Amino acid sequence: xxxxxxxxxxxxxxxxxxxxxxxxxxxxxxxxxxxxxxxxxxxxxxxxxxxxxxxxxxxx
Numbered sequence: 001x002x003x004x005x006x007x008x009x010x011x012x013x014x015x016x017x018x019x020x021x022x023x024x025x026x027x028x029x030x031x032x033x034x035x036x037x038x039x040x041x042x043x044x045x046x047x048x049x050x051x052x053x054x055x056x057x058x059x060x
Contacts, residue, residue: 009060016047016050020044020047023042
């Protein structure tokens, strides 16, 4: 069972969404100071990159 390009992009999208959620939750619950805003911002950035990966499926 080989993985083609769409499968790789699908897994990358899933992992980026998972890490984005983890970073946002860390920013919300773990760090109450200014560092929490940074974690949440990076998590939103992970969501944006996952959106691009999802849009590339079937086109690459």
